[in-house]
Amino acid sequence: MAHLLYRIGRAAALRPIVAIVAWLLALGVAGGSFVAFGGTLTDSFSIPGLETEKVTEQLTEEIPELAGGSSRAVFQTVDGEPFTAEQEQAVTEALAAAETVDSVTGVVDPFATQAQLEAQAAQLADAPQQIADAQAQLDAGQEQLDAGQAQLDAARAELEAGQAQLDAAIQQAQDAGTYELAKEQLDAQQAQLDAGLAQLDEQQATIDAQQQQIDDGLAELQAQTEQLDLGAQLAEAASGITTVSEDGTTALGIIQFDASVYEVVQEDKDAVIEAVREATPEDVTVNFSADIATSVEGVMGAGEIVGVLLAFVVLMVMMRAIWPALLPIVTSVLGVGVGVATALAFSGVVEMSSVSPILGVMLALAVGIDYSLFIVNRHRQQYKRGMDLHESIGLANGTSGNAVVFAGSTVIVALLALNITGIPFLGIMGSVGAFCVGIAVLIAVTLTPAALGLIGHRVLGRKARATIGAPEHAEAPVKPMRTGRALLRFTAAVVGLAVIAIPAMSMRLGLPDGTQEPQDSTQYIAYKTVDQKFGEGLNGTLLVTADLPEAVADEDLLAAQVAVVNALMADEDVAAVAPAGSSADNSFLAFQVIPQEGPSSETTVQLVSDLRELSPLDDGTVIGVAGEASGNIDVSEKLDAALPVYLAIVVGLSIIILIVVFRSLIVPLIATLGFVLSLFAAFGMVTAVFQWGWLGSLFGVHDPGPILSFLPILLTGILFGLAMDYQLFLTTGMREAYVHGLDARRSVVAGLRHGRAVVTAAAIIMVSVFGGFIFSHIAMIRPMGFGLAMGVLFDAFVVRMVIVPSLMHLVGEKAWWLPAWLDRILPNVDVEGSALEREHPVPHAEEESEAATA
Structure with a gap:
């Protein structure tokens, strides 16, 4: 090569x-x-096979109308007063303007929706009185019917008594032999009694019909009462979900798309934002949720350019040309x-x-x-x-x-x-x-x-x-470093990095939720406005599904929904629940669940786990959890579980590569342990700044939160490669000096001297470039740039230039020990091209070699 x-x-x-x-x-x-x-x-950062993905696929199949995505437009009056009728109409028209974009399937007017919610609440409030009035009417009708029945029963008793008297008279006439003489008179009396009984039977039939009507009315009233009670339970559970704030100054409009918001092209998102903003009056502000407003267009911002300029300054200082x-x-x-x-x-x-x-x-x-x-x-x-x-x-x-x-x-x-x-x-x-x-x-x-x-x-x-x-x-002659100084430097560096790594033990992973964006950005303002006016849980809305054991009839749908809602509301971390839809056969239900806290909070993460543990319910209903917040939690947990495996792969790879390159067992072990130490120190710094908020004002961290979920794995992979770079450029010089006759401790200094200047410049340049991304206009890039900058800083200047040389000095000749059997089977990798250099000798190389061994 x-x-x-x-x-x-x-x-x-x-x-x-x-x-x-x-x-x-x-x-x-x-x-x-x-x-x-x-x-x-x-x-999108979705991962196939996660629980959220499975639930979403089932939801799309069972309730297709919920398959599309939606974004939020947050309207607020400039003067802080409630919306006027003219402003409400203007907001309605502004939302309607979004429907001109092809990928938009519809919008939800916050004022019409709020009016419907209030009307439903009013109906529920009036319903008990209406039922009470109907019950009173039925009770009065029952009293009248009971009185008529009593009169009818009395009349029937009189007729029955007359019939008994007539029967007795007929018997007496027959006994006296005068029946034939009195027959005409007795038959007339019998006919009169029969006519009376027939009239009573007609009246009884009328009363029976009226009684059936009252019974039916009572049954219907009972059913209405039960439905009213179920509706009241649903209304109570959903009372925390509104589209207009309590003070009337803020309204939440919804823009619905024909696909997931992450699949909508940025051009359509921009067109929606532009259309709504142009139609919004000057006395009303509008801001948009992060899923539609966040854009990663433009890979080079002011911070990145400054980083490149700093790299140029470093190169000028080093090269002087x-x-x-x-x-x-x-x-x-x-x-x-x-x-x-x-x-x-x-x-x-x-x-x-x-x-x-x-x-x-x-x-x-x-x-x-x-x-x-x-x-x-x-x-x-x-x-x-x-x-x-x-x-x-x-x-x-x-x-x-x-x-x-x-x-x-x-x-x-x-x-x-x-x-x-x-x-x-x-x-x-x-x-x-x-x-x-x-x-x-x-x-x-x-x-x-x-x-x-x-x-x-x-x-x-x-x-x-x-x-x-x-x-x-x-170069000047080489002198070994002092053992006491090497021990002190090694101890101080290891302890220092270990202390810096402490915050990494409490690292939490998550995905951006809007609070990491610049404070003057529309997505940050939208998030905070929703948080303040409607509760922070609305930003972390979950979509919960219920797969019933069997389909229910339409009249039983409400009861089935209430049963699931009550089970969900039993969790103290749930703020509100509202039905979101049902399948055509009423066997699959969907619910909107509002947590008590935001999407990145520990309680919301625990809530997702708790809701899944509810499944199945006592009746066999299978509960599923989906939604953006749930998906982010699943992705973070998956990445958290993958980190130890990936770290083990990288560490194993590191040891194998370094054994081949340096033909030593101790050097690879030292280099790898140093990499792990610098990696966790970088994790500690990222956690302290972006999760704990330390020095937040310096790095633009105004809302500390979980660490970007895929950042630890990325840092592990990238910093491993860069650490091996610096290890290679420093330690190959040590190896070369050792092979050419210097003792182990002098070779450490020789190699360090040979590569220190260029590695220092290279590390400063890399820190500058990565550091420029700390102030990127893209929120997800900032912790990435910071973590890489810190990792390079710690690894290059502390691990490679302090810990590794000091420890190799302390180990001495054993640093280059390799079992004979392993030495025979390892390939000879001439990384520095020593053979080539011998064929093309550099002038004065002989003098340098003699000075080194002097």
Whole structure:
């Protein structure tokens, strides 16, 4: 590899225009591909197979009308007074304007909805009196009917008594033999009695019909009373859900889409915002929820540019010449363009998170500058000692370039390993980052030599050019560090990092909820307004489903809903519950559940778990929980569970790679433990600032909350690769000095001296670039930039330059111990290109070697 890179570097230096034009063409092709094939980025961080995803799929199948997404528009009067009739009408028209966008399926007018809620409440309030009046009427009718029945019974008794007398008279006449004489008179009396009985039967039938009417009325009234009681329970449970604030100054409009909000293209979201704002009167403000208002367009903001400028300043201080200081930045920016544009060209066929290209920019920019710097610095050192220009460029590319390829490979492997987590969006992010790092490596070993060949002797400043080839450029003799000082430095560094890592023990994971956005942003204002006027739980609304054991009739639907609502309301962390819909056969129900606190609170996280533990209910009803807040919680828990596995993979990978490179067991162990220590120190700093709020005003953290859920895994992968970079560039020098005859302790100082300046500059540059993203206009990027900056700071300056050298000094010769059997089977990896360097000796190298061993 070293010889191949030597030939590539020398050829590029001799024909720089060819390499430069080739990369410019690559940039043009990448940009054209992005324009032609690029798709839409998503803000969703869903993971297939999670409980929320399963419930959402079932919900979409059973109740299709709930499948689309919705966003919130928060209207508020400027003067703080309740909405006037004219303002209400204007808000209604402003929401209607959103329906002109194709992806919008409808809107919910807050004032019409509130009026319906109040009308329903009024009906429920009046219903008891109406039922009482109806009951009184039925009771009065029953009294009248009872009196008529009593009169009818008395008349029937009289007729029955007359019949008895007539029967007795007939019997007497028959006994006396006078029946025939009195028969006509007796028959007349009998006919009169029969007619009376027939009339009574007709009256009885009328009374019976009236009694049936009263009984039916009582049964209906009983059913209405039961329904009223059920409705009152639902109304009580949903009383906390309103669309107009209690003081009448704030209204919540809903904009409904034909798909999930995360699947709606940004152009449509922007069109909705513009349409509603243009139609909103001046005396009313409107703000929008984060799911529609948050945009990640623009990967470079003011903070990022400042970071690049700081990197340029560091390079100027180190190089003391403008061209070599400018070269790494120019080449890395070109690499960013090629890498990110090419990755985005695949966004039309791969669902790509909106954070993915920004991660690519961060990594490609930082490592691109560093990798180019390593080669430029090596060339400058060789050229100052009198080596031929093109020979020096080729050798620098074969030695430091070889190390760059290996270092970049470790970063790429660590990022690609994110696919092992089984989390698709994280795997895509890792793949995009790995591709951009790969482009940065290719740029470093092809375009950097070409640019060096183009600038020629201007790679050195005038003063340095005047002393090219002078023996003074050889290094001074090496003296080992003092053991007591090494022990003190090691102890202080380890204790310091351990203390800084303490907050990491309380790290909580979550996804952005709007409070992390700038305080003057529409999504932050919307979130806080809802929080203050309607309760913080409304921002964390859950969608709960109930899969009934069997379908219920329409008349029994209300009772089924109440049974589920009562079960949900039994949890003290539930503020309100309202039915959201039911399937066509009434076997599947959906409910809107409002937690007591916001989506990122610990109580809401616990509530989701508690609601799922309710399933199944006593009657066999299966409970499911979905919604944005639930999805975010599921994603965070999945990522939290994946972190230890990924960390174990990275640590194992680190040990294997370092054993192969350094042919030692102790050095890899020291390097890996140092990486873990710096990683947890970075976690501790992120937790202290973004979760606890320490130094929040300095870093723009106005609302501390959970840490971005995928940040720990990303930090682990990226910092592992970068830590191996610094370990490689420092420890290979130690290994080389040890192999060339220095004792173990002197070789530590020799290697540290050899790589300290360039690693220091590289680390400062990387901290500057990553630090620029701390003040990014995109909220999710800030903790990422901060964590990477802190991780690089701790790893480069504390672990690699203090802990590792001190511990290797204390261990002494045992640092390079390797079992003989393992030494035989390990491949010989010449990372620094020592064989190549022996074939192309650097002037004064002999003097330096003799001085080192003196």
